[in-house]
Amino acid sequence: MATPQRDELPVAGLTTGQLARLLGVSPTTLRSWDRRYGFGPASRADGRHRRWSPDDVAMAREMCRLTATGTPPAEAARTARLRARSPAGPDGPDGPDEWPPVLSDRAEGTAPRAGSGLPLGRVRSECRGLARAAVRLDAEEVRELLRRAVAHHGPAVAWEEVMSPALQAVGRKWQSSGERGEQGEQYVEVEHLLSWHISAALRHYYLDAARPRRAATGAPVLLSCLPGEQHTLPLDVLTAVLGDEGLAVLMLGGSVPADALIIAVRRVASLAVVLWAQTGDTADLALARRVAGARWGVRGARTQTPVLLCGPGWHQVTDAAEPPGLTYVTSLHDAVRTLTGLRWEHPSR
Numbered sequence: 001m002a003t004p005q006r007d008e009l010p011v012a013g014l015t016t017g018q019l020a021r022l023l024g025v026s027p028t029t030l031r032s033w034d035r036r037y038g039f040g041p042a043s044r045a046d047g048r049h050r051r052w053s054p055d056d057v058a059m060a061r062e063m064c065r066l067t068a069t070g071t072p073p074a075e076a077a078r079t080a081r082l083r084a085r086s087p088a089g090p091d092g093p094d095g096p097d098e099w100p101p102v103l104s105d106r107a108e109g110t111a112p113r114a115g116s117g118l119p120l121g122r123v124r125s126e127c128r129g130l131a132r133a134a135v136r137l138d139a140e141e142v143r144e145l146l147r148r149a150v151a152h153h154g155p156a157v158a159w160e161e162v163m164s165p166a167l168q169a170v171g172r173k174w175q176s177s178g179e180r181g182e183q184g185e186q187y188v189e190v191e192h193l194l195s196w197h198i199s200a201a202l203r204h205y206y207l208d209a210a211r212p213r214r215a216a217t218g219a220p221v222l223l224s225c226l227p228g229e230q231h232t233l234p235l236d237v238l239t240a241v242l243g244d245e246g247l248a249v250l251m252l253g254g255s256v257p258a259d260a261l262i263i264a265v266r267r268v269a270s271l272a273v274v275l276w277a278q279t280g281d282t283a284d285l286a287l288a289r290r291v292a293g294a295r296w297g298v299r300g301a302r303t304q305t306p307v308l309l310c311g312p313g314w315h316q317v318t319d320a321a322e323p324p325g326l327t328y329v330t331s332l333h334d335a336v337r338t339l340t341g342l343r344w345e346h347p348s349r
Helices: 016-023 027-037 054-068 073-085 125-135 139-153 155-179 184-213 233-244 258-267 285-293 312-316 332-345
Strands: 043-045 049-051 221-225 249-251 272-276 307-310 326-329
Touching: 016 027, 016 054, 027 054, 027 073, 054 073, 125 139, 125 155, 125 184, 139 155, 139 184, 155 184, 155 233, 155 332, 184 233, 221 233, 221 258, 233 249, 233 272, 233 332, 258 285, 272 285, 272 332, 285 307, 285 326, 307 332, 326 332
Parallel strands: 221 249, 221 272, 272 307, 307 326
Antiparallel strands: 043 049
16 A cells, blocks of 8 residues: 655644544544554644644554454554564564564454454454455555455465455345345445455466476466356456466356357367356356257367356256266365366366
């Protein structure tokens, strides 16, 4: 999050409202930190209005950084004050590049507190920090936390234990706010921000990390959303995980027209085709059968590509039988296991 440097701040200091806008938090949050942890401005102007000096602002910025990584607020306040008092300041040797150990609520033996207004429950500290940063709409911090999570845990664990719980919590908060007559719309932008950055982090991992580390060989897995289906994030997750397994991926994206999908299947000697449907409205079994029946290769030796049906939408279709050439997949692990198995069954593809 881009913030002014110390010499750019007003000499008289900032009001609580000005600092809240600067840091992307609410004034209530700053007042709560002051009340609970004695974490407030050192002086008042004219004996009335509290003013945050450049040192106070640096300390508050450090508090935001620490809480965004999942550090409990009380611990973050103590650390931020210590760093502010050190001769090197918060950006010195003990600055942001040397974070203290992140303490989870489980390790402390306390009840889980998201600190984000989201119903997270028992989650990894990285997930809690991601939720805090997302609610503040701190895009830079969201991006950095996602980068660290994917680099440290790998895409599968990062998705299941950091990214997905945060997204689900935003969705639950949005829904519950609407049911109570509150402004549930205020969480739409949080969900959009989080989804976009999760997708970007996973694509970056596949393109710039997984592929150079394990050179993908053999026929690619073709991934596509059906016509009218715009939910590409699950396929971004699968792309990153398959890259980690050394599989090449050909991603067509969202809402691919039926004829274009058939043409792509016939042109590409793919290992398998994955079709994603989020809802029953887009789960088109007739089209899936067309894809499974599409043949490719030279005359006299044409073959067909197995098709995996992924996403909750397929469970809503009336035809529960598994037609020839189609395989229903119920989870990310199931999809990865099936696709890596096909690689060894058909090494020439």
